[in-house]
Amino acid sequence: MPYLDANATQALRPAARAALVTALEVTGNPSSVHQAGRAARRIMEDSREVIARRFGARPEDLVFTSGGTEADALAIHAMRAHRRLIISAIEHDAVRSAAAGAAVVPVGADGVADMAALDALLGDGVPSLVCLMLANNETGVIQPAQQAASICRRHGAILHVDAVQAAGRMPVDLAALAAHSLAISSHKLGGPAGAGALLLAPDAPFGTALIAGGGQERGRRGGTPPVALFAGFAAAAVAGAEDDLARVAGLRDAAERAAVAAGAVVCGDPARRLPNTTCLALPGVRADAQVIAFDLEKIAVSAGAACSSGKVATSHVLQAMGLGPLAEQAIRVSLPWHVTQADIDAFAEAYPRVAARLRSPLATRAA
Amino acid sequence: MRVVVAMSGGVDSSVVAGLLHEAGHEVIGVTLQLYDHGAASGRKGACCAGQDIHDARRVADTLGIAHYVIDAEERFAKAVIADFADSYAGGETPVPCIRCNQTVKFGDLSELARGLGAERLATGHYVRRIDGPAGPELHRAADAQRDQSWFLFATTRAQLERCLFPLGGMADKRAVRDVAQRLGLGVAEKPDSQDICFVPSGDYTGVVGRFRPDALEPGEIVTSDGRVVGLHDGIGRYTVGQGKRLGDAAVVAGQRQYVVATDPGRRRVVIGPRDAGTRTIPLRDVNWLAEAGESFRCTVKLRAHDQLRPATVCTAQGETTVELGEPALPAPGQACVFYLEDRVLGGGIIARPEPAST
Numbered sequence: 001m002p003y004l005d006a007n008a009t010q011a012l013r014p015a016a017r018a019a020l021v022t023a024l025e026v027t028g029n030p031s032s033v034h035q036a037g038r039a040a041r042r043i044m045e046d047s048r049e050v051i052a053r054r055f056g057a058r059p060e061d062l063v064f065t066s067g068g069t070e071a072d073a074l075a076i077h078a079m080r081a082h083r084r085l086i087i088s089a090i091e092h093d094a095v096r097s098a099a100a101g102a103a104v105v106p107v108g109a110d111g112v113a114d115m116a117a118l119d120a121l122l123g124d125g126v127p128s129l130v131c132l133m134l135a136n137n138e139t140g141v142i143q144p145a146q147q148a149a150s151i152c153r154r155h156g157a158i159l160h161v162d163a164v165q166a167a168g169r170m171p172v173d174l175a176a177l178a179a180h181s182l183a184i185s186s187h188k189l190g191g192p193a194g195a196g197a198l199l200l201a202p203d204a205p206f207g208t209a210l211i212a213g214g215g216q217e218r219g220r221r222g223g224t225p226p227v228a229l230f231a232g233f234a235a236a237a238v239a240g241a242e243d244d245l246a247r248v249a250g251l252r253d254a255a256e257r258a259a260v261a262a263g264a265v266v267c268g269d270p271a272r273r274l275p276n277t278t279c280l281a282l283p284g285v286r287a288d289a290q291v292i293a294f295d296l297e298k299i300a301v302s303a304g305a306a307c308s309s310g311k312v313a314t315s316h317v318l319q320a321m322g323l324g325p326l327a328e329q330a331i332r333v334s335l336p337w338h339v340t341q342a343d344i345d346a347f348a349e350a351y352p353r354v355a356a357r358l359r360s361p362l363a364t365r366a367a
Numbered sequence: 368m369r370v371v372v373a374m375s376g377g378v379d380s381s382v383v384a385g386l387l388h389e390a391g392h393e394v395i396g397v398t399l400q401l402y403d404h405g406a407a408s409g410r411k412g413a414c415c416a417g418q419d420i421h422d423a424r425r426v427a428d429t430l431g432i433a434h435y436v437i438d439a440e441e442r443f444a445k446a447v448i449a450d451f452a453d454s455y456a457g458g459e460t461p462v463p464c465i466r467c468n469q470t471v472k473f474g475d476l477s478e479l480a481r482g483l484g485a486e487r488l489a490t491g492h493y494v495r496r497i498d499g500p501a502g503p504e505l506h507r508a509a510d511a512q513r514d515q516s517w518f519l520f521a522t523t524r525a526q527l528e529r530c531l532f533p534l535g536g537m538a539d540k541r542a543v544r545d546v547a548q549r550l551g552l553g554v555a556e557k558p559d560s561q562d563i564c565f566v567p568s569g570d571y572t573g574v575v576g577r578f579r580p581d582a583l584e585p586g587e588i589v590t591s592d593g594r595v596v597g598l599h600d601g602i603g604r605y606t607v608g609q610g611k612r613l614g615d616a617a618v619v620a621g622q623r624q625y626v627v628a629t630d631p632g633r634r635r636v637v638i639g640p641r642d643a644g645t646r647t648i649p650l651r652d653v654n655w656l657a658e659a660g661e662s663f664r665c666t667v668k669l670r671a672h673d674q675l676r677p678a679t680v681c682t683a684q685g686e687t688t689v690e691l692g693e694p695a696l697p698a699p700g701q702a703c704v705f706y707l708e709d710r711v712l713g714g715g716i717i718a719r720p721e722p723a724s725t
Contacts, residue, residue, distance in 0.1 A: 292435045293483055296395070310424070310436040311400045358482045 001298045002343035004255075006188075006276055007137050007165055007334035008302055012232070013190035015239040020192055020232030029224055031216065040227045047227075047234035054237045055163070055184060056173030057199035063220045064230055067196035068164035068185030069094040070210070072131075074198050074221065075160040075181045078206045080129050083158065086121055087131040088113040088143070089320035094183075095131045095162055096316075105132075110271040111141035111321050118148060122155035129158045134166035134182075138304040138317045138332055139268035140277025142170065149178040158205060164188055164196075168240040168337075169274045180204040186229065190337050191236030195229040240337065248335050249275035251344045255333055256280070258348030262355045267318055267330055276339075279304075281323065281330035285358045288312040290331045293354045299347055301331045369393045370487045370531065371480035373472060374426065374434070376419030378554045379491030381426040382543050383533050385550040387489060388430050395485060396434035398423040399471060401443040402565045426552050437479065439471050446470040448565055452578030455603035458629030458719065459700025462518070462671070463563055465716075469521040477526055487531045494519055495535030495709075496527065503527045505656050505711040510539045517668050520704040520714035521654045575603040586634030588616045591627060591643065602629045605636045608696035613638060627696060628720070644694035648703055650687045650715030657712040665705045665712060669697045680705055680712075687715055 003011070012020075023043050028036030030044045045059070052059040065071045072094040076085070085102040087095055090111065105118045113132055122128055130152050135142045145161050152159040159179040163172045168189040174182045181204050186195035198220075200206055206220060213222015252275060256266055259280045267279040282290060287303035291312065294301050304315030318327035333347065372384040374396040388394045404417030420436055427434030447466045454461035472490065480488045493508035494516045505527060508514040522530070537543050540559075547555035562569050576583045582603030587595045597616030599605065604612060609626045616638060617624055627644075628637040648669075661682050666675040667689055677692040689703055697703065697717045704714035 288435070288437055289479060289482055292395075295433065295435075296483060310420075310434075311438045313438065357484060360482065 001300070002346045003300045003336055004333045004339070004343065004347060005300045005302045006336035006339075007140075007332060009187045009193060010190050010336040011338055012192060013236050013239045013337065016191045016232040016236035019235035020228050023228035023231035026227065030227060031214065031224070043231050044225060044227050047230040050234040051184075051197055051230075051237050052199065054241065055167065055182060055199055056175040056177075057182070058202065060218070061200040061202060061204070063198040063200065063217045064225055065196045065198055065221060066194055068092075068162070068183050068188070069196075071164075071183035071185070071196045071198040072160070072162055073098045074210050075183060076129065076131065077210050078208060078220070079158050079160065079181065079204065081205070081207050083127045083129040085129050085131070086118070086157075088133065090136050090138075090141075090317045091131055091133055092137055092162060092164070094164075095133075099131065102131075105130075107320050109322050111136060111139045111268040111317070112271050113143050113148070115144055115147050115151060119151050119155075122151065122157050125155065127156065128152075129160065131160045131162065133162040133164075134172065134177075135163075135170065135274045135277075136268070136317060137165045138315055138330075139271075139279040139321075140165070140274035140334070141268040142166070142272045142274065145179060146177050152180075153178065165274065165277075168237070168243065169245065169276055174199050174201060186233035186236060189233070189236040189240050191233040192229050194226060195233040197233075243337050245275045248337075248339060251339055251341065252276055252278055252333075252335055255335075255344050255347050255351075259333075259351045259355075262352035263359075264351070264355070265326060267321065267323060267326070276335040278333050279318070279330050280333060281318075281326040282355055282358070283326065283329060285329055285355070287315075287329055287331055289358050290329075290354065293358055294331070294350065297346075297350045297354065299350055301333050301347075303331050368487065369395065369483075369485045370489050371395045371397055371476070371483065371485040373476055373488065373490045374398050374423040375491070375560075376422035376426075376554070377491065377560055378544060378547050378552070378557050379493075379534055381423070381491075381552050381554050382546045382550070383489050383491045383531075384426065384432060385430055385552060386533050386546065387531070388432055389550070394430070394432045395480075395483065396423060396427040396432055397476065397479070398434070398436050399439045399443075399476065400436055401439055401467075401471070402448070403440065404567075422554050422557065426554060429552055430550070437476070439475065442475060443467070443471055443565075448574065449578055451563075452575045452582065452603075454700050455575045456579035456582035456631065458602055458631035460606040460698040461700045462702055463565075464518050465521055465702055468519055473522050473526040473530070477529055481529070486529070488529055489531035489533060491534055492519060492532050493534050493537070494532050496530060496532050497710075501658070503530075506535070507706070507709040507711070508535045508537075510537060513537075513540060516706075516711050517671055517702060517704050517714075520656070520702055520711055521652070522656075523654065524656060527656065572601070572604055576601075579603065584634060586636065588613065588636045588638055590619060591637055591639045596638070599636050602631055602634055602636055605629055607698035625696060629699075641696070642694065644696045645720070646691045646694050647720075648689040648691065648697045649718040649720060650689060650703055651718040653687045653713060653715035655713040657707075657710070659705075659712060665707050667691070667714075668702075668704050668706065669695060669717070670701055675706060678705075 028040035030041035049059045052062040076098045160181045161179045164185045167184045182199040187193035211222045264280040303312040374380045493513040495506040583601030588597035622640045624638040627639040667678040679690045699719040705712040
């Protein structure tokens with residue numbers, strides 16, 4: 001059964017599973033002084049070093065969290081202070097819901113945030129915290145984060161980069177970006193859900209924790225850590241470095257070609273995009289009907305923004321790109337690390353059939 | 368065969384899904400998100416989905432069938448809620464369930480089912496579909512107490528062709544709950560839903576007022592010969608036949624008064640004694656579920672919980688009119704449904720009579 005919804009979550013990598021299961025056997029609390037505590041601490045710190053190294057941060061600047069959402073919320077909470085908040089129009093809800101009152105940087109029709117607009121916003125010299133994702137979860141469009149960092153630094157602003165979807169699918173290096181912080185998530189890498197990290201630059205102005213608790217994570221995130229999850233997270237980060245992204249991109253392109261031949265429009269084309277993601281709008285056909293039809297074909301895809309009720313909401317990302325009605329007619333196809341040619345063949349075979357059936361004039365204005 | 372079941376999260380539609388699944392069909396549960404439950408309940412920050420969607424998903428999980436939530440909020444707001452408010456503002460008494468069945472459920476959802484390759488759309492309505500020599504017929508449910516045929520008169524014959532109503536033959540609600548129990552469904556003893564779904568508080572005038580504040584503006588209560596006998600607080604609060612809310616105008620010349628008409632143009636409520644009823648009912652938006660002659664005798668039902676009344680239905684020059692055996696106070700906006708014994712022959716929406724002289 002083709003699973004093409006990696007940007008929602010993807011299968012646990014065997015290496016991550018092995019590391020997770022092994023670490024589950026360890027009893028200690030890393031804060032404890034005894035031998036068991038030391039054993040747990042060693043796993044935790046090994047994991048921290050591995051992840052920090054992979055994404056360009058110093059181990060002491062990595063704050064483990066429960067996931068990408070918490071990492072984003074922590075970055076905003078800890079660095080907003082008295083700064084004005086500026087976010088791009090296509091940020092994930094993890095950022096949006098923590099960003100009440102923020103100013104917004106628009107995106108172009110290709111889904112790329114407008115750097116001239118950011119520069120102009122920062123031109124007034126007001127101290128600011130800027131949030132820009134490295135790659136968009138719905139379209140896969142890669143954002144000019146490095147350019148944003150240099151603009152921010154020129155104006156004395158702080159830049160937080162949500163790299164939850166980018167990590168593992170393109171080079172991600174906090175130091176090279178020269179941003180102030182970076183959010184990543186374990187399960188998007190093929191690790192266990194429930195773990196993530198906020199990576200900080202040495203000069204990140206980290207204020208106070210969201211949860212102080214017992215002062216864990218150098219006072220930046222309280223609570224007894226789930227050591228085994230972090231072990232799995234680290235193993236996934238390492239294993240993911242071996243992925244053949246060119247192979248994934250080739251399969252993604254094949255899926256895209258089949259859909260386009262059947263009338264689909266690729267949202268975010270021709271911008272640079274993640275190799276595993278494509279966002280396909282089928283003019284005139286509701287996104288939720290498409291997702292259901294594919295599910296009945298036993299192919300898992302998604303529409304941009306599913307609410308926890310399962311209802312598909314109109315995508316704020318595609319709306320921000322000015323796609324009009326297409327914003328309600330696009331599905332996201334995102335290839336997991338273990339995607340096969342057979343998966344893509346099945347999708348390419350099903351797409352025209354699903355499109356034809358849903359396009360029959362009676363079905364298109366469904367519900 | 369592949370069947371889409373409209374699952375509300377209540378016990379009836381849950382049992383429909385269960386029975387069809389048990390019978391070996393490929394059942395696809397679909398729950399329509401019709402409005403924001405968080406906003407409707409007035410609880411700040413409450414989830415938009417509400418408990419019913421959760422219940423429907425749990426039933427689908429228990430049965431092991433696919434289940435999807437479809438966002439129909441925009442369509443429902445326009446086709447049902449706004450129409451509901453407009454109708455009150457226009458001096459009528461709407462039946463939003465009929466509108467919803469006509470537009471969202473048997474219109475859009477039926478089309479979606481077709482687009483998904485389903486042969487049938489099944490619902491938990493208490494009505495019977497009986498396949499007669501000239502195609503499917505709509506009949507009252509075996510359980511007269513639960514019969515919902517009045518609400519389904521506007522279903523077209525083409526829609527009926529694709530419908531399944533597995534509960535139509537159930538003896539009573541207890542029998543349905545027993546099936547839910549047997550299938551291990553958590554909703555087996557869930558209370559029946561009450562009132563209008565998008566007005567959980569029961570305060571329908573609040574909804575009307577939000578959309579059409581003019582429906583709640585004060586005006587005069589007059590007798591049918593035009594004498595002003597009282598004041599009211601919005602024609603949206605009045606229904607033809609109603610005896611309440613008339614204040615000091617409730618009794619005129621020693622006679623108990625009822626609303627006999629509304630005049631939205633002048634924001635007036637017209638009252639009269641009960642015997643001021645009418646025998647002639649003009650209809651609009653008539654739907655036929657049988658071949659009917661120009662004039663025929665049958666029984667009609669003027670409200671959801673009304674008695675069956677003997678009547679003659681006449682169709683001439685495209686106009687359909689009902690002549691009642693005894694006078695009644697039909698409320699414009701309600702449905703007048705024609706029955707021949709248990710079979711629904713058709714029906715229409717009760718139209719406002721030609722403006723009365725005043």
